[in-house]
Amino acid sequence: MAEFPRIRMVGLAGLLVQFGDKMSEPANRAAIAFRAAIDTQNWPEVRETSTSLVSTFVSADLAATAPEALTEKLQALVGTTDWFSAPLPDGRTLWEIPTLYGTDAAPQLEEAAQAAGVSPETAIQELSSARVRVLTIGFAPGQPYTGELPPHWNIPRQQALTKSVPAGALVVAIRQLIIFTNASPTGWRHVGQTAFRTFRPHHATPFALSPGDELCFPSVSTAEFDDIMQGDTSGNGGAQRQVLA
Incomplete structure (x- = not known):
């Protein structure tokens, strides 16, 4: 998984943080744990978050918010832990x-x-x-x-x-x-x-x-x-x- 996580733009709708290119338990764990971590940040430019099997989607108006600035925030958060072995959120x-x-x-x-x-x-x-x-x-x-x-x-x-x-x-x-x-x-x-x-x-x-x-x-x-x-x-x-x- 050396090439992941990977951050990509989804048009002007937001950014996608990918933890793999196919389903795996570590990649799914990472997507769920990373979404929970973003939600605790309360970043004003983030409208909502969601997950797919192996990715976290961060919804934001990239016409009003510089994609580079949000990407930098996400990259910094990515670097705080090994998301592939991160604990799943409490309250499940x-x-x-x-x-x-x-x-x-x-x-x-x-x-x-x-x-x-x-x-x-x-x-x-x-x-x-x-x-x-x-x-x-x-x-x-x-x-x-x-x-x-x-x-x-x-x-x-x-x-x-x-x-x-x-x-x-x-x-x-x-x-x-x-x-x-x-x-x-x-x-x-x-x-x-x-x-x-x-x-x-x-x-x-x-x-x-x-x-x-x-x-x-x-x-x-x-x-x-x-x-x-x-x-x-x-x-x-x-x-x-x-x-x-």
Whole structure:
């Protein structure tokens, strides 16, 4: 990673601090930790910050703010620590989200297991015991990309799209899991179904998840899942929430 971090202009919209050119745990850690550090600076020219898988975006009006001056500030902050091994911010959340694997509710579990080289039973055991990080939010409001799973889950996307998976669908590809915000077509394989809602427009905090949060997907039975669907009105889908120090 000797060529990173790298700072680039994004037109006049702001600056992008890149910590890698492909997904890796250290680069994602760096992006999340660096964003948190920028937010503590309260620089007046910075309008907002966000992260992608391996980058931090700093929104600023570069027509009104000299890009060189903001770049200098960012370079100085970059030099204060090794961001690739920096601790993740405090106040993150761990969610344990009950998940129904397989059945007609998530019909591509066996196909995904075969692609990963494991049995369906092993796939459920591995996915239900995994603890993954929200790497970034994207594609739809509040929708998390989470990972990384073990290397044998580096399965490709499908060549053809599934016409639609429902809101709360847990899908897998390229060592990552996504919980879908809305019903949507996808090339990722539908392996589990949750009642968790990632986007809650009428809540004070519409996005349930933030980059750096952690998720587990414990397995539940069809009967348990039906009870959750019938009884939950919060959008948590029976999930348990814990704040991480």
